[in-house]
Amino acid sequence: MTSTELRNLAVLTITSPAEAARQVLANCPPRDVLWLAFALAVVLNTLVQAASALLFPVVDPELQVLYDPVWQVLFTTAGALLLSIGAFFLIGRLFGGEGSFDGIMALLIWLQYLQVAAQALIFFIVMILPGLFRPLILAMSLFSLYITLHFLNQAHRFGSLGKSFLVILISGVAAIPFVLLLTPGGPE
Numbered sequence: 786m787t788s789t790e791l792r793n794l795a796v797l798t799i800t801s802p803a804e805a806a807r808q809v810l811a812n813c814p815p816r817d818v819l820w821l822a823f824a825l826a827v828v829l830n831t832l833v834q835a836a837s838a839l840l841f842p843v844v845d846p847e848l849q850v851l852y853d854p855v856w857q858v859l860f861t862t863a864g865a866l867l868l869s870i871g872a873f874f875l876i877g878r879l880f881g882g883e884g885s886f887d888g889i890m891a892l893l894i895w896l897q898y899l900q901v902a903a904q905a906l907i908f909f910i911v912m913i914l915p916g917l918f919r920p921l922i923l924a925m926s927l928f929s930l931y932i933t934l935h936f937l938n939q940a941h942r943f944g945s946l947g948k949s950f951l952v953i954l955i956s957g958v959a960a961i962p963f964v965l966l967l968t969p970g971g972p973e
Contacts (some may be wrong), residue, residue, distance in 0.1 A: 798896075
């Protein structure tokens with residue numbers, strides 16, 4: 786894809802997430818490309834988190850971010866993303882969804898790239914107006930949830946955002962034991 790096509794897809798994802806999901810699914814790359822895109826998304830996400838750990842205490846001491854070793858952030862990010870893909874695929878199928886693992890993977894990777902871009906934009910805004918950090922992160926999180934609802938609805942062909950919400954909710958509950966295992970100081 787060209788940079789113009791990526792920019793258009795990003796705008797479409799914000800303005801019409803269901804249509805953007807259909808386009809991503811229609812142009813789903815082969816699995817080997819998806820795994821490369823997965824790795825890149827994990828690395829970019831880790832870089833953004835490392836930058837936030839360095840930048841925020843300088844901008845505002847109240848925004849101190851706990852610093853984790855880079856290898857741990859990489860591992861946790863990769864595990865969380867893979868767990869999300871697997872859970873959304875399997876639980877969606879339990880609800881009668883027709884989505885493929887590759888399709889859900891493509892959609893969530895695309896969402897990761899958009900979130901990295903949004904976080905970078907938030908960093909620049911926060912350098913000027915530090916008090917906006919929490920509201921902007923909350924807004925990004927809620928909008929990401931909204932997009933994910935539409936992405937899952939399109940991937941699984943539910944015809945219902947309610948089913949997509951249940952898939953996200955049940956996936957979250959099912960992921961709790963795994964998240965605790967990935968968390969430093971969690972159950973051993």
